Amino acid sequence: MRSTDKKGKAAGIRDIAEALGTSIGTVDRALHDRSGVSARTKARVLRMAEQLGYKPNIAARSLKLNRNLRVAAVFPREIAAFFDPLCAGIQAAADETVGMQLTLDFLRYPRLGSGDIAALEGAAAKKYDGILFTPRRPRELAGIIRHIVGQGIPMLCVASDAPDSGRISSVTVDAYISGALAAELLSHKLQTPSRVATITGDLATFDHAEKLRGFAATLAVLAPHLTLLPAVESHESAEDAYRQSIALLRGKTRPDAIYISTANSLPVFRALEELKLFGRVQVIATDLFRELVPLLESGKVLATLYQRPEAQGKTALETLIGHLTDKGKPVKIHRFAPHIILRSNLPLFANRLVNTQGISAD
C-alpha cells in the first residue's frame, strides 16, 4: 500500500478533470468505459487517474446509487442448536455492513422437508435480491433452485451444498473431511478389531452422504481392523433417531463406536443412557449444544465435530453481498474445516453457549 497522493488529500474525479482542463462528466465516462468519449481523451484521463493515484470514494458512490439490497435467509427452525447460531452469524454480518442499505428478512419454516419449498417460492415471489438457504435433497430442489436463479435471483447454499443446481456459491463444512476426521479419531482410540456404526440424517442430502463417504474411505485406509455397519438414517426426527438407536444398540452386532454425523444426537444419547452403554461405546458427535458439554467433560463423548454455524452464516452473507455489490467478480466457494472439540478445548466453545460478553472465541 503506497500512498501516491501529494498532501494527504486523496485525489477525486474532480482533480482529474481540473488537471486535464476537462469536465467531471468526461472523466466519469472514461473511467467507466461508457460510450461518448474519444479514445484519445479516455487514454489521457486514464493516465492522469493513475498518476494521481485516484481511488473512487465508495461512500459517495453508494450514496448516489443508493443501493437497497434485500436478502432473504430461508432456514428451518429445527435443529435450533444449529440453525439459530447460523442465523445469528448472518445477522452479525449484516450489522457489520457499512455504507450500504441492507434489508435482511429471516424466513423460518418448521423443518427440512416440511415447508422449505413453499418458503423458497415465497421468497422468490417477493423479488429479493438474493437468497440464503439450506438445500435438503438437492435432487428434489434442483428444479426450483434453477427456476429461481433463472429469474435473476442469486441463491447461495449454506450448511449443505446442491452442486449443479445453478446456485452461485456455497458455504459449508467440508463434509468428506468431517467424516474422515471422525474415522481418524476412532482409529486412534480403538486399537483392537471392533465394529463402528454411523447415524446420519438423510443420505439423499449431499452433505450427509459425503460425510459417510469420507468416514468409510478413511476407515478402510487407516483402520482396517474396524468394521463398518450399515448406516442408520434418522431423517432429522427425534423419534426416528431414538427408536433406531435402541434397535442398533440392542442388535446382536452391537457397535463399539458410533459416529453421529448430524446435530440431532440427543435421542442417541438418551438411548445410550437408558441401556447403560456410555463408556462402553465410543461416541463422536457433531456440533455443540448445552447437553453435550457435560458428556464431553466426563469423557462419555470422545469428541464432537463442530460445524461452526455462526461462522458459516457470517461468511455466507458476506459472500452474497460481495456478489451483489460487484457482479462479475468471481465468487468463492467456502469449505470450512470443522473444529475438533475435545475435553481440553471445550471451554473455549462452551463459553459462547452461555455468555455473550466481551470475549469471543472462534
Add this chain to the structure above:
Amino acid sequence: MRSTDKKGKAAGIRDIAEALGTSIGTVDRALHDRSGVSARTKARVLRMAEQLGYKPNIAARSLKLNRNLRVAAVFPREIAAFFDPLCAGIQAAADETVGMQLTLDFLRYPRLGSGDIAALEGAAAKKYDGILFTPRRPRELAGIIRHIVGQGIPMLCVASDAPDSGRISSVTVDAYISGALAAELLSHKLQTPSRVATITGDLATFDHAEKLRGFAATLAVLAPHLTLLPAVESHESAEDAYRQSIALLRGKTRPDAIYISTANSLPVFRALEELKLFGRVQVIATDLFRELVPLLESGKVLATLYQRPEAQGKTALETLIGHLTDKGKPVKIHRFAPHIILRSNLPLFANRLVNTQGISAD
C-alpha cells in the same frame, strides 16, 4: 428483522422533519444529543424516529465527514510463514471495507526484538489513527504502548497479548488451550511412562508462557505418566533452535515426544532428521507451512496446532475499524481456537498454501 418502512423507502432525517413540521437541523440536534433543542422537541423527534424506523444512512454520513482512517500494521518479517498470511488477512479485511476511506500501511521490521520499538515509535510519530502489532516481551513494551495510547492512538495486539498495557483489545489464539490440546493429544498417543519436552520461543512473551502453562497443567491432570522436561527457549532464532534441539536429543534424558509451541520448527525437524529420530519421537508442531505437509502426511509429525494467522489478521483490522468508527462501543477481545491439523484434514489447509483459486478453507 422487521421492516417498519411503509413502501420500501427507508425513512431519512428529512422524513422525520417533515412528519413533525420542523427542520432537519433540529432533527439532527435531537438525534445526536447536541445542545440547542428543547427537551420536548427532542422527545418528539426521538419518538418519530423510532416510529418511522429511522436508520442513518452511513454512506451519506461518511461522505460528509470524509473519514480518512490511517492505520499502521507493525509486524516482523520473520517468521514469514506466520506473519505473511497474517498481513494478508489484514489486507483482505481492508479490501472488504466499503464506504470508508482507509489507508493501510505495513511497517515490517526484521524480527521480534530487533527493530520493533523503533517501528512502533515511527508509527506513533506519523500520527496513525490506530496501530496493529505483536508485542514481544510485554514487560519491556508496556511503557511505550502506554505512551502511544496516551497520545490517543489506539493499539491492538495481534498474535500475542500484552495485558494491562493499555492496548484497547487483542486478537490471539487461546494460548493456554493450545498447550492443553497438545498435552491431550500426546496423552492419547503415549500410553506408557515417557518424557516429553517443549521448545518455545521466549518465555517472557505472554503467549509462549501461557502455552507452556496449559501444557504442563493438562499433562498433570490427564497424563500423570508423562514427565515434563525443562522448557527450551529458541528465541525465534533458527540457529538457537537447531543447536538446542541437537543438545536436547543427544542428552541422556532424551524425550519421547516434543511439543514445539512456535512456528519456528524447521530447525527442530532438521535435528530430528539428522539424528534419525523421526518416528521414535512424537512431534506436535505449531502452524503450517510447506515443509510441514509431507511430515504430516507420512505421520512423522503427529499433529500441528494451526494458529490461523490470516483469520487473526482479518479479525484484528475489523475490530480496530469498529472501534475507530464507533467509539464508546465495547471492544471485544478475541480468543481463537487453534485448528488441530491431522492427516485427514490436512488437505483442507495444505490447499491454501499453493492455490488461491475459487475454493477457500478456514
Add this chain to the structure above:
DNA sequence: TTGAAAGCGGTACCAC
C-alpha cells in the same frame, strides 16, 4: 463528443 448541473442523505454553520 463534451460541459454543466441536479441530486443522493447527512452534518455543520450561520442567521433569525
Add this chain to the structure above:
DNA sequence: GTGGTACCGCTTTCAA
C-alpha cells in the same frame, strides 16, 4: 431554540 443552506464526491441527465 430553531430554520435554512452549503457542502461531501460521485452518477446521471440534459443541453450544447
